[in-house]
Amino acid sequence: MSININFSSRSSRSSTPRWYQVVARKINRKKIKIGLLHVANGSFNEERVYGEEVEVVNIPFEHVSEDVKWNDLFPEWIDETLPRDSNKCPYIPMPPFDKYDDLDVVVADVPCGEEGRGRGRNYDDVLRLQVNLMVANLLVRSGRKNVNGIDDQIVVFAVFRGSCGPMWEIFRCDDLLWHEGKSRVYKPELGKLKQKVLMPVGSCQLAPPIAEPGQDGWNKAKEAYVTVLHSSEDYVCGAIALAQSIIRSNSTRDLIVLVDDSISTKSLQGLRAAGWKIKHITRIRSPHARTETYNEWNYSKLRIWQLTEYSKLIFVDSDFILLRNTDEFFIYPQLSAAGNSRYVFNSGFMLVEPSTCTFDTLMRQRFKVASYNGGDQGFLNEMFMWWHRWPTKLNFLKDFNLLPNYSMHELIPEDVYALHYLGFKPWMCRLDQDYDCNWDVPENKRFASDSAHRIWRQVYNSMPSMLRVHCVMTPEMEDRKRMHIAAMDFNGSFGRKVVNAEDS
Secondary structure, three states: OOOEOOOOOOHHHHOHHHHHHHHHHHOOOOOEEEEEEEEEEOOOOOOOOOOEEEEEEEEEOOOOOOOOHHHOOOOOOOOOOOOHHHHHOOOOOOOOOOHHOOOEEEEEEEOOOOOOOOOOOOOOHHHHHHHHHHHHHHHHHHHHHEEEEEEEEEEOEEEOOOOOOOOOOOOOOHHEEEEOOOEEEEOOOOHHHHHOOOOOOOOOEOOOOOOOOOOOOOOHHHHEEEEOOOOOOOOOOHHHHHHHHHHHOOOEEEEEEEOOOOOOOHHHOOOOOOOHEEEEEOOOOOOOOOOOOOOOEEEEHHHHHHOOOOEEEEEEEEEEEOOOOOOHHHOOOOOOEEEEOOEEEEEEEEEOOOOOHHHHHHHHHEEEEOOOOOOHHHHHHHHHOEEEEOOHHHHHEEEOOOOOOOOOOOOOOOOOOEEEEEOOOOOHOOOOOOHHHHHHHHHHHOOOOOOHHHHHHHHHHOHHHHHHHHOOOHHHHHHHHHHHHHHHHHHHHOOOOHOHHHOO
């Protein structure tokens, strides 16, 4: 059903919705077509619209079944050995988009979870995702026109009403045009929005490649790998080995390391010689971490969103080694990562898109949104609850309790792209021994793998001597290792940084 509204009286201008006044000034067309999706009462009759001519269309749709749970959309594991389409996602109904491909504006009322964004993981979260995906698809289809065989792009807008606003994983804060009260107007960048609608509805399927070089603004020159060092020099050796492994993979991307004041001049020289471009930061404290714990300052990772000279970054923790070139994965959108456990992703290897407003939002929300582990991974999973699954071979967790198909003595699979070293790091073992020192501690045997240790040693042995000197354990690192072992002897565990894959 459509409604044609034609107002010419000046007095009616003041009674029109404020969002419409904003949109009408931006649309350079005589006729404006508005689609209503999930709007209260299913009609627009109660709103007075001012304009030369406005056509309003109600868009009916079938609500997603209440049997669909968030964990169905984001299962803990999927069978990655099967073809991508073999892992079926739950059915989320969509309207017949071909009937509504000429809209200028889509208006939607946004449902909220019981406790607000990212917390409930209940049916309202599923419905909220459905509404956001429907709006995104409608805009992408309406914004791309074919005139005389030539694709053209017109400006389209989304209007969201409600206290929660849209899902920022789909509608970027960079695209927010206007916000007043409970109404928000977005002018989306359609290339990026199209990437989103090409993704599966959840991590129930592996994310497919979405672009080729030169398409949708893909610019290799504005992409980089990034890691972060803060609070101590314990991971300087790891960062040096990581850089060398990326270079050995014949990557063409920049290498950026963010460092705080704890990194000495000598270490900075080693990092620079290894291939990193150095950027200094002020570290960020986690408001949910205890004092003097491993994760007290790991919100410093949020600084990667400030690297706005780059369009995309692949963040890699400094306890990784790359075995193969991973440049091809820059084509994916934010936030892409491998699964961890439950319905969450592992933040040790992930693709992000730098943005000042994203960084500012994360900084504001860090006081309001709790982290399930007190660290950045728990926080980011609350903030980016809709994410895209990469295969586990991009982030092979060296925790053999998590991988029932592999025993502790088996070799690392040949198709692994990146190894994530959990437990004692290779540079924390004696450099004159040829086995994984995680074998020496009963509680750490789950992380032990001599084959993985040899892979790291191959990178280490190939490094110039001027870089290998940065891998000699300092007395402070020796003390911390002894404290870790003593803590394990006391209660069977120690700093979760070492033993818990969720925190890696």
